[in-house]
Amino acid sequence: MGCCSSSGGWCMKVVLGQLTPGRAETPAVLADEAPVVTAGHPNDPQPVEVRGADVSMGTWQSPDRSSILGVRRLKKPAAPFTSLPVQEEITTTKYSNLSLESHNISVTAAPYTSLPVQEEMMTKYSNLSLESHSISMTENSNMPVEKNITLERPSNVELTCQFTSGDLNSVNVTWKKGDTLLEDNYLVNATGSILYTQYRVAVIDSKQMGSYSCFFGKKKQQKGTFNLKVPEVNGKTKPLITYMGDSVVLMCKCQDCLPLNWTWYGGNGSVQVPIGVPVNDKHVISRKHANETSLKITQLSEDDQGTYWCHAIFELGESEGHVELVVLSYLVPLKAFCAIVAEVVLLVTIILLFEMYTQKKKKPSDDGKEFEQGEELKLDDSNGIENSGPRHRKNESMGQ
Amino acid sequence: MLKRKVQPYKKTLDGGWGWMVIFHFFLVNVFVMGMTKTFAIFFVVFQEEFEGTSEQTGWIGSIMSSLRFFAGPLVAVICDLTGEKTASSLGAFLVAGGYLISSWATSIPFLCVTMGFLPGLGSAFLYQVAAVVTTKYFKKRLALSTAIARSGMGLTFLLAPFTKVLIDLYDWTGALILLGAITLHLVPSSMLLRPTHTKSKSSSDIKDESSLSPSGPEAACRTETSCCNEIQELAIRDSITQKEGQPGITETVSQIISGWVADQNWIKKYHYHMSYLILCGITNLLAPLATTFPLLMTYTISFAVFSGGYLALILPVLVDLSGNSTVHSFLGLASFFAGMAVLSGPPLAGWLYDYTQTYTGSFYFSGACYLLSSVSLFFVPLAERRKNSLTTKKEDCSQVRA
DSSP states (O other): OEEEOTTSSEEEEEEOOOOOTTSOOOOEEEOTTOSEEEEEOTTOSSOEEEEGGGOOSEEEEOTTSOOEEEEEEOOOOSSOOSSOOEEEEEEEEEETTEEEEEEEEEEOOGGGTTSOOOOOOSSSOTTSOEEEEEEEEETTOOSOEEEEEEOOSOEEEEEEEEEEOSOOTTOOEEEEETTEEEOSSEEEEEETTEEEEEEEEEEOSGGGOEEEEEEEOSSSOEEEEEEEEOOOOBOOSSOEEEETTOOEEEEEEOTTOOOSEEEEEEESTTOOEEESSSOOSSEEEEOSSTTEEEEEEOSOOGGGOEEEEEEEEETTEEEEEEEEEEEEOTHHHHHHHHHHHHHHHHHHHHHHHHHHHHHHHHTTTOSSOSOTTOTTOOOOSOSSSSOOHHHHHHHHHHHO | OOOOOOOTTOOOOSSTTHHHHHHHHHHHHHHHHHHHHHHHHHHHHHHHHHTOOHHHHHHHHHHHHHHHHHTHHHHHHHHHHHOHHHHHHHHHHHHHHHHHHHTTOOSHHHHIIIIIIHHHHHHHHHHHHHHHHHHHHOSTTHHHHHHHHHTHHHHGGGHHHHHHHHHHHHHHHHHHHHHHHHHTTHHHHHTTOOOOOOOSSOTTHHHHHHHHTTHHHHHHHHHHHHHHHHHHHHHHHHHHSOOOHHHHHHHHHHHHHHHHHHHTTSSOHHHHHHHHHHHHHHHHHHGGGOOSHHHHHHHHHHHHHHHHHHHHHHHHHHHHHHOGGGHHHHHHHHHHHHHHHHHHHHHHHHHHHHHHSSSHHHHHHHHHHHHHHHHHHHTHHHHHHHHHHHHHHHHHHHHHHO
16 A cells, blocks of 8 residues: 655555554554655545645544544654565454445564654653543433542543444534533544544643543433542541540551642531641651551540541542541549449349348248248258258258 | 258259249350350450451450360369359459459450450359259259250340440440449349259268269260360351351250250150260261252251250250269369360361361361260260169168168
8 A cells, every 4th residue: 555656755545444443543654754645535536635744643534524543753764765564454344334444554674673663642741651441331321321530640541432322423422521511632433333432631630630521412412421539548437436645546548549648637517727737746647658647646635526637648639538536534434334333232232131131031930941042932842851960960061 | 141950852943043043044144155256346446456466366265265164173163162152253253353454455465364364264153153053953944944044145146236336435445344344243143043952862972973973074075075066166157157146046946945855854865965966966967068058058057956955955964964962073074175175176177177278177077076975975874874783782781771
């Protein structure tokens, strides 16, 4: 498919075609000063001729917006080369009622092995990691689809929405951040009955965080939402019970994250007051592991009761957790303890009195016919048959 | 106490004040078993508070449980010195005091003493004294009454949520103080243990003691192996099946039924005991075949039924084989053996699992232990025959004298 122009540089017949789903765009690569590029739809008898120098980076869409192509620049090769081996990858994919071919040409040159092919990324932040997330929806899904994405450090984020429908003709694709309509930075692509749209954003500070939504459809809009958030921080759900004069350690931690810094706030109600900032003895903030923070409070008093917030500071924003502290005085359990002990002493007294009463009752009628256990016993055997002396004494001593 | 001129050969009451004794035994079961169960909740709290390893913190519970059995002989000695009421109250004070002092704990070794050693010792006192006094008060209905008292273990499921509420309200220090105070209720309940003057046979009992020994140690050995199995079983069961209330209730009901049946005296009690042990053994040997949930439920239920059956009969059979006068010392001996089993059982089950990476080995081992423990009971007729021949000789002698 390559052709040579008269100037000796390389030119390519760029065929506008669909991008193979699932592969990153296979952009046509232009030599830096290729004189001519022909680009066009295969069915279009008049392909568009674009001068090489005019071809700018970015995305190209065919006039009817049916196909797109990404364009990147090659670093200019040092000398014309005419007989370099060309590797071609030919892929054939279906596009509605047309078949297209998209070609991927990569150039390797023996004399230029020392010249690495560098690509300029479309975005400025090539040193950032790339995160890809995708959600898929069908025409008839009633509930809006959401995906939560946790971001800790600045990165390039690629959000893909996939929409399945029988009829893709009347489908409008829009992206919104919050309520603001997004104009650019997104691609639309279609394969068979699946429509793909992809939005790329470089997230470098908290302004880019938020909710991004893709909308499909004219009449009945289907919505998919990506929520970009900073990692969550966990404090304690149950309140911490402590006593006056004790010291306590409040801890906050987040699962797999490394915050830049932690700060603590305390307060009653909704007012948050920073804690530990003028470094003092009462509040000591320490950080044993990177993903956790602890606040040690000594000499607790009733004033220390309330909610404490821990804030984890990331490049992309802040996240907070809270711990509730309750300070009791020792009297509280002591009262309950004394009540129970008093009840026990009462029971013991009652039993002692009962036993003394039954003993007194038996004292006058001490004729050997009654048993110690009281009146209600069943008398299984007859009384006083073998009432002989020596055995009697032995049994008395045994019975104690 | 008041010195009675009452005739000494009153037989056991099988009722009346005996039911108060059973009430006390019931409470003892509730608290002693409850201590072991609530310890699991405190385990987590202590581990977090003192930042100890699971092994270190687990020692506290192990000491508590094993000392309850090991201190058996000591209890027998102290009981002879001070009497039952005092011994039982002492036990209650030990438990309550242990809990109270634990609220000031500063480290895990501290807790090992105050929450392991002291309550363990105290519960040994409480349990053994209550069991012995029950045997003195009940003879014809001993199995049924023991079963009713042991059903206290079923109530312990209430203690766990109660402890959690206490910890939520007062933190573990306050919870320990309050639990100690609640355990003090065993002091007035110990005062219900009035001494009795039961002598099962004639005064020549003391001379019979020597001939009773063949059957006593057998009973003790059997108790040991069966306790070993019980603990192993619980260790295995808890780890593979979910602990539902069903097995507990089934066990309680089965205990009561088995107790009632045994008391009818259709056949000698140790025959029932033997058959329950054999059935338990067979159930365990067949346990590895239970792979689906319904089969596992069948195993759990049948094991609960059979183990409830034999648990209710441990004490009555021991009493049958040892005679009323020496129950204390034999119970102490049996407890000591059981203590060894309690201490070695769970680690052994764990080691078997680590070695074979499957629970079938542990099931086979426990099944074999059950069958082994029933073997010793086969020798009972032999021992009894020997004992009978000795007693008839002595009775002839005493009759001649009198």
